Amino acid sequence: GAGVSQSPRYKVAKRGQDVALRCDPISGHVSLFWYQQALGQGPEFLTYFQNEAQLDKSGLPSDRFFAERPEGSVSTLKIQRTQQEDSAVYLCASSDRVLRRPDTQYFGPGTRLTVL
Amino acid sequence: ELKVEQNPLFLSMQEGKNYTIYCNYSTTSDRLYWYRQDPGKSLESLFVLLSNGAVKQEGRLMASLDTKARLSTLHITAAVHDLSATYFCAVDMVRGAQKLVFGQGTRLTINP
Numbered sequence: 063g064a065g066v067s068q069s070p071r072y073k074v075a076k077r078g079q080d081v082a083l084r085c086d087p088i089s090g091h092v093s094l095f096w097y098q099q100a101l102g103q104g105p106e107f108l109t110y111f112q113n114e115a116q117l118d119k120s121g122l123p124s125d126r127f128f129a130e131r132p133e134g135s136v137s138t139l140k141i142q143r144t145q146q147e148d149s150a151v152y153l154c155a156s157s158d159r160v161l162r163r164p165d166t167q168y169f170g171p172g173t174r175l176t177v178l
Numbered sequence: 179e180l181k182v183e184q185n186p187l188f189l190s191m192q193e194g195k196n197y198t199i200y201c202n203y204s205t206t207s208d209r210l211y212w213y214r215q216d217p218g219k220s221l222e223s224l225f226v227l228l229s230n231g232a233v234k235q236e237g238r239l240m241a242s243l244d245t246k247a248r249l250s251t252l253h254i255t256a257a258v259h260d261l262s263a264t265y266f267c268a269v270d271m272v273r274g275a276q277k278l279v280f281g282q283g284t285r286l287t288i289n290p
Binding site: 095097102103104105106107110118121153155165166167168169170171172 | 182211213219220221222223226266268277278279280281282283
């Protein structure tokens with residue numbers, strides 16, 4: 063079956079531009095996660111949704127970052143007024159457990175954001 | 179704050195040799211994940227370790243978990259070139275937000 067998909071795969075933005083990154087989770091997966099992966103580092107948690115509810119956004123680095131999942135499936139991560147330090151790969155993951163502690167997270171291919 | 183540390187961070191080894199990657203974490207957790215990442219690719223799930231003493235094996239890779247020592251190991255047996263990748267361990271928080279905290283990754287290069 064189809065895995066997690068993300069678009070665009072690559073995005074170049076000028077400093078100060080707004081960007082929107084899309085994630086299509088595996089069909090039926092209740093939980094959706096966003097991570098940020100800097101070059102040579104492990105992914106770092108940004109935010110988590112269960113269905114349409116954003117249950118944890120403690121990892122969002124600033125109020126320029128905003129995520130939504132209005133219908134409980136597709137999610138969008140928006141970054142306003144991008145800065146050079148926002149350059150990273152943004153990974154989306156989904157899992158299919160409803161319980162408090164979901165099972166394995168399946169990752170998408172990521173969106174590589176470069177801010178010039 | 180939960181911290182996850184891997185060592186070594188870089189590992190170059192010859193085909194046919196055995197080696198172990200270590201993953202230490204700083205607070206109580208009973209759920210640990212190992213992922214593989216190839217250059218420019220996303221993360222592929224390898225193992226989920228759910229309890230103390232858990233051991234899982236897939237091919238030349240074997241992972242174990244000691245929750246009392248807060249330590250997981252990923253053992254590579256008779257390495258082959260195809261296993262060259264970056265390996266990450268990640269720990270699930272016991273309480274609170276549903277999120278994974280990742281180690282820095284171990285970049286493994288296997289030479290013929």
